[in-house]
Amino acid sequence: MTSDSAAYRVEKDSMGERQIPASAYYGIQTLRAVENFPISGLRPLATYVDACVLVKKATAIANRELGCLPEDISHAIVKAADEILAGRFRDQFVVDVYQAGAGTSHHMNVNEVLANRALEILGASKGDYSRISPNDHVNYGQSTNDVIPTAIRIGGLLALERSLYPALSNAIAALDNQAETFKTVVRSGRTHLQDAVPVRLGENFRAWAQILSEHLIRIETASGDLTLLGLGGSAAGTGLNTHPDYRHRVAQILAALIDQPLRSAPHLMAAMQSMAPFVAVSGALRNLAQDCVKLSHDLRLLDSGPKTGFKEIQLPPVQPGSSIMPGKYNPVMAEMTSMVCFQVMGYDSAIALAAQAGQLELNVMMPLIAYNLIHSIEILGNTLAALTQRCLKGIQANRDRCYDYAEGSLALVTALNPHIGYLKAAAIAKESLETGKSLRQIVTEQGLMDPEALAQVLDLEKMSQMPDGH
Structure with missing residues (x-):
């Protein structure tokens, strides 16, 4: 009914009356x-x-x-x-x-x-x-207790289809494209942040693409559990106040509305009580986030410089990097990626805590799970979309810098092991570091290998070739 003031109406619930803005x-x-x-x-x-x-x-x-x-x-x-x-x-x-x-x-x-x-x-x-x-x-025929866990499932599926899957697929494609572009670029590998044997820059990008592809499969697998609905369980899973055919019919209708293979869960009480499907999806997102942090840190390291770092690649400069240092450009897209991924990891921890906090017929922590899960999916999707468009697609290789590092790496001595032995190779590496002479020069001066054989052994192109022919 309407109150005396045209600006309000009066509504009543079990606790009394209140004025509501009209x-x-x-x-x-x-x-x-x-x-x-x-x-x-x-x-x-x-x-x-x-x-x-x-x-x-x-x-x-x-x-x-x-x-x-x-x-x-x-x-x-x-x-x-x-x-x-x-x-x-x-x-x-x-x-x-x-x-x-x-x-x-x-x-x-x-x-x-x-x-x-x-x-x-x-x-x-x-x-x-x-x-x-x-x-x-x-x-x-409904209750918060069966509607909300169903809505979290639907929201998760919608967010994955709208945001994360397209963005992740595009990131994979961009990395694969760059892998092809950089397939001939030889650079020094690094383990423990120390010189290692030569690798191809293209294979670094191909590896990142493969890693993200595997995460896409993991997330798709985990999301399968979101298709089982407890809707129709009503207040406690018994279906009180619902039509006998309701649970299956409503699942069919929802499936058609969102074009997903939804079906009624085999046990409605179980589907309403357990938050395990959300924990599984969140865990898969956390796993993706961890590798995205690794990717973003690798990009920052390879781009470090321009004069005092690796500078083997150039990330696209998208904005001025300093309020005081002119001409400075920072790897801001990679930095943003790490921050978002840290947030997703935090959300996952909160989801895990909330999921275990149910009692008997209900988990009362579902609002937290709903927000954290859907938000994680969406910010990860938005992040990958931005990273792909404003960073990955525009990366350039500093080919000369890459080759110089690879040629000067002491780890090239590894290829000499079968020919002169590990201890002799180690001694040559030590001498090269102390004298500044190249490995090739020392081996030749000591007459350990003839120049033609040495050139074949220290062929950077051959050393960095992947075993499957990439």
């Missing part, structure tokens, strides 16, 4: 949550809102088909859901990420926005819950 599509339970949780200022991620709204759309369709929801109400809820999915009313999802256990506050925020918009679609007033109720209609 323009608001959220309702009384959302208002209480906003008041209770002024914690971070972080609002739900857009992808998570999409996931929740998709669940509500699917449930409205399924319950209409099964005769549990009037057609006009179902159609109004579905239309409201489609409007939100198209980008409208996003400012109405206002509950802080850190909120009531299990996500009841955000869940009711979604229910209220959908109910109030559906009321408008039917020509009724916002807050007229006798016509369409957030609880009795939008939430028919």
Whole structure:
């Protein structure tokens, strides 16, 4: 009903009455949550809102088909859901990420926005819950306890498809392209940050591409568990207040909506209680993040200089690097990548702690898991997209610098082992370091090998050739 002031309407819940801004599509339970949780200022991620709204759309369709929801109400809820999915009313999802256990506050925020918009679609007033109720209609046959773990699954799948998979695939392609470009560039390998035998710069890039390809497979494998839904379990996994066919039909509808092979879990209680699928995906993301840190650090090291470092490659300069040193350019895209990856690792630790914190029929830490998991996927995807476009694609090789380091490396003496023995080779390396003479010069002066044989043994092209012919 409407209050005396045109700026407000009055809504009632089990705790009493409150004034709600007349323009608001959220309702009384959302208002209480906003008041209770002024914690971070972080609002739900857009992808998570999409996931929740998709669940509500699917449930409205399924319950209409099964005769549990009037057609006009179902159609109004579905239309409201489609409007939100198209980008409208996003400012109405206002509950802080850190909120009531299990996500009841955000869940009711979604229910209220959908109910109030559906009321408008039917020509009724916002807050007229006798016509369409957030609880009795939008939430028919559902509970926070089965909706939220389902929404985390849907949100994770959406984020992977929209953000991470395309970005990771593009990064792999960019690295493979650079591997081909640099396939003839010989550089000195380094182990323990000390001279090692020669390698090809192209193979460094090919190795990075292979590493990321393997991570893509791991993440895809882990995400398979997200397709098993506990939706239909209702409050505790027993399916109380749901139609017998609801659990399977709603899974079919959701599968069609997001084009994923979703199906109802074999045991709804298990699917609602265990956060293991989210831990598995998060762990795969952490694993990817760790290797992305290694990649970003390698890029920074190879680009170090320009006068006092390796400078074997040139990363694209994208912005001035110093507020005081003119002409300085820093490897900022690689630096940013490491920072994001550290955050993802932190999120993974929080997810692991939250996942073990459930009791009996419910894990109340799901809001934290929802935010951290989806955010990890999206920031990793955004990071890889930016790194690829503004760094990986524009890397250039300093071919002369690479070759000079390779030719001057004491580790070339390794190739002499089969010909003069390990101890003699070590002595030659020591003499080269002390005198500044090249390995070739010392071996020739001491008559240990004839020049033609020595040239074949110390052929950098041959030494750096991969065994599979790359």
